[in-house]
Structures are given as C-alpha cells and as structure tokens.
Amino acid sequence: MAKITIPFVDLAGQFRNLEGELTQAFIDTGRSGIYIMGDRLESFEDKAAKYCGVDHAIGVGHGSDALFLILKALDIGPGDEIITATNSFIASAWVIAATGATPVLVDVAEDFNIEPTLIEDAITAQTKAVIPVHLTGRPARMNEINCIAQRNELYVIEDAAQAIGARYHGSRVGSLGLAAGFSLHPLKNLGVYGDGGLITTNDNKLASKIRTLRNHGLRNRDECEVWGFNSRLDSMQAAFAEIKLGHLDIWNERCREIAALYRADLGKVVEVPFDKEWEECVYHNFVIRTEKRDELMTYLLEHGVDTRIHYPIPIHLQDAARDLGYKMGNFPKAEKYAKTMVSLPIYPDLRDDQVTYITQLVNSFFNVLGEK
Numbered sequence: 001m002a003k004i005t006i007p008f009v010d011l012a013g014q015f016r017n018l019e020g021e022l023t024q025a026f027i028d029t030g031r032s033g034i035y036i037m038g039d040r041l042e043s044f045e046d047k048a049a050k051y052c053g054v055d056h057a058i059g060v061g062h063g064s065d066a067l068f069l070i071l072k073a074l075d076i077g078p079g080d081e082i083i084t085a086t087n088s089f090i091a092s093a094w095v096i097a098a099t100g101a102t103p104v105l106v107d108v109a110e111d112f113n114i115e116p117t118l119i120e121d122a123i124t125a126q127t128k129a130v131i132p133v134h135l136t137g138r139p140a141r142m143n144e145i146n147c148i149a150q151r152n153e154l155y156v157i158e159d160a161a162q163a164i165g166a167r168y169h170g171s172r173v174g175s176l177g178l179a180a181g182f183s184l185h186p187l188k189n190l191g192v193y194g195d196g197g198l199i200t201t202n203d204n205k206l207a208s209k210i211r212t213l214r215n216h217g218l219r220n221r222d223e224c225e226v227w228g229f230n231s232r233l234d235s236m237q238a239a240f241a242e243i244k245l246g247h248l249d250i251w252n253e254r255c256r257e258i259a260a261l262y263r264a265d266l267g268k269v270v271e272v273p274f275d276k277e278w279e280e281c282v283y284h285n286f287v288i289r290t291e292k293r294d295e296l297m298t299y300l301l302e303h304g305v306d307t308r309i310h311y312p313i314p315i316h317l318q319d320a321a322r323d324l325g326y327k328m329g330n331f332p333k334a335e336k337y338a339k340t341m342v343s344l345p346i347y348p349d350l351r352d353d354q355v356t357y358i359t360q361l362v363n364s365f366f367n368v369l370g371e372k
C-alpha cells in the first residue's frame with residue numbers, strides 16, 4: 001500500500017495555520033477565569049446568530065444534543081413520531097429515539113437529501129415533526145418540506161450539522177425551519193477542538209426554554225424550573241469557534257472552488273454533485289457515485305489518496321434500528337447510494353495540484369477499465 005499523500009482531512013494542518021490566534025484565545029480565556037457560560041459564549045452566540053440570520057443562537061455540548069434539546073423543548077416524547085432521512089449520520093435518528101419518540105425514516109433524492117414527495121406517505125396522526133438533514137452541506141428542499149409541514153401541522157427542525165454557511169434561496173441554513181441543530185465537531189466546516197454544538201431559532205419562547213434545559217433546568221443559580229440537562233458549549237471552545245467563524249466564508253468558498261474543479265474534471269466518468277441555481281452547498285463532503293466504487297477506492301488508496309463513504313449503511317439497516325421493522329428494499333435510492341457513493345478529500349487547505357492529482361487518478365482508473 002502506498003503512503004497516504006493526500007489524507008481525507010487535515011485538521012492538524014488547519015490548526016497550524018491558526019495557531020497564533022487560537023493560542024491567544026486560550027491565554028485570554030484562561031486568564032479570564034471563566035470557563036463555563038459567560039462573555040465568550042455570549043459573544044460567539046451573538047455572532048453565530050447574526051451569521052445565520054436568526055434572533056437566537058445557543059451553544060450546546062454537541063450537534064446531537066442540539067437536535068435532542070430542540071426535541072425536548074418541544075415536548076417530543078413517547079408516542080410521537082418524527083420523520084427524518086435514512087441516508088444520514090446515525091445521530092439524526094438516535095436523538096429521536098433518545099426522547100422516547102419513534103424515528104420514521106424516508107428515502108432520499110439524487111442530492112442525498114430527504115425526498116419531500118415521500119414525506120406525506122410517512123405522516124400519521126402521531127407525527128409531530130420532520131427533521132430534514134442538509135447532508136454534505138447541501139440544503140434540503142425546504143420550500144416543499146415547509147409546505148407539507150404547514151399542511152400537516154408539523155414542526156420543522158433542520159439537521160444542519162454538516163451545513164453551516166450554506167444558503168437556500170439566499171437565506172442561510174439555520175433560518176429555514178422552526179429551529180436548527182449544528183455540529184461543531186472537529187470534522188465539520190466550523191469545527192472546534194473537541195465536541196461542540198449550536199442551536200438556532202427565531203422563536204423567543206423556544207430559545208428561552210432551550211437555554212434553561214441546557215443548564216440543568218435552572219431559572220437562576222439556585223432555582224430549578226424543570227428537570228434539565230448539562231449541555232453547554234464551554235468558553236474555550238466558544239472562543240475558538242468565534243475565531244473560526246471569522247474564516248468560515250473564505251473556507252466554504254474554497255471548498256466550493258474545489259468542488260467546481262472536481263466537477264469539471266470528473267463529470268464524464270462518475271456522477272458528480274451540482275448546485276441548483278437557488279442553493280449554495282458548502283461541500284462538507286464531495287460525494288461522487290460509480291458502480292465501481294470499491295475498486296476505485298482501492299485504486300486511490302494504492303496511489304496515496306484516502307477516501308470515505310458517507311454512509312455505507314443506511315439508518316434503516318443498522319442493528320440499532322431493528323425494532324423499527326424496516327428491511328432491505330424499503331428505501332431503494334439510499335440502499336443503491338450506500339453501495340455506489342464515495343467521498344473525495346475536500347477541505348480549504350487542499351491545493352489545486354492535489355485536486356488535479358486526484359482527478360487524474362480517477363480518470364486513469366476509468367481509462368484502464370475502458371481498455372480492458
């Protein structure tokens with residue numbers, strides 16, 4: 001096996017570029033003596049709210065808690081059903097199960113996001129909410145989803161874990177439903193140095209309830225209003241996140257540039273993702289599709305290029321989902337994509353010559369196949 005020359009991600013490289021700024025934030029926060037809640041968290045929350053174009057942003061422990069706390073604040077629990085996409089990271093579904101509600105899964109479209117025309121078939125008298133996932137950094141078809149939700153009196157909660165900065169008809173994700181959950185996991189487009197998450201909403205009452213829930217259910221230092229949780233973005237991570245938020249648009253733009261390079265050079269040999277005129281994907285992942293997926297991954301690895309699959313097992317086929325009663329064949333698109341998709345390296349520090357190296361490899365793989 002060749003040495004990896006192009007890793008799938010390069011978090012240490014990004015850290016090195018920001019080392020001065022981050023170190024100063026570490027020192028300033030350390031010297032402030034305030035490590036939980038406080039000014040640094042508030043400052044990041046204010047900037048994140050402005051960035052997403054909403055009234056409230058609330059820092060929490062991680063992206064899963066962001067979704068979980070929204071559901072808890074909406075009193076979702078046993079007996080309720082919540083709809084989400086089967087092609088997603090498992091957290092999109094386990095947070096539903098963790099409230100005691102039932103995850104109801106729906107197949108996806110060519111853009112890997114929930115297919116809105118299938119949502120209505122999944123709605124029952126128990127359905128309370130739909131959680132569209134903006135997978136790979138691409139906004140789900142929110143206009144259609146919001147219309148269906150309105151007709152059926154459902155909450156719409158965006159799983160924006162992978163999509164901070166993406167736009168849909170000019171608006172940022174996080175402002176497209178009742179509330180949204182973001183992940184600040186290190187691998188995300190805005191990642192911190194540990195776990196982190198963010199909730200956005202324009203709903204004052206919901207925001208206030210979530211702020212109480214994330215902080216032990218406390219009304220103030222001594223009075224507890226409701227049974228709560230401990231899930232706050234800590235001051236150090238908030239300070240790091242604020243620094244990185246200042247770079248996010250440039251980073252996202254670079255990922256969009258890389259996506260355009262991949263698209264231009266690979267469109268003839270594999271299925272490539274593209275943007276519709278009303279959307280601006282931030283390419284958390286660049287996912288191509290080919291029937292020769294496994295052979296292509298092996299070939300790329302032999303030439304030093306690391307790739308991943310997002311996700312090889314759709315949620316409905318996971319062991320954890322056994323109780324939900326789904327089986328192979330229920331969601332043909334997601335099942336087909338699970339076998340044919342592969343994510344190529346994409347991150348702001350990836351150089352043009354590295355992108356060219358990857359596209360040449362992919363093309364040479366298919367040329368050799370064609371000659372056989």
Ligand SMILES: Cc1ncc(COP(=O)(O)O)c(C=O)c1O
Nearest residue numbers: 062063064089091092161183185
């Ligand atoms: C689509 C999706 N939803 C939810 C999550 C959960 O975020 P976290 O890992 O920060 O809990 C993730 C991140 O891994 C994700 O990709």
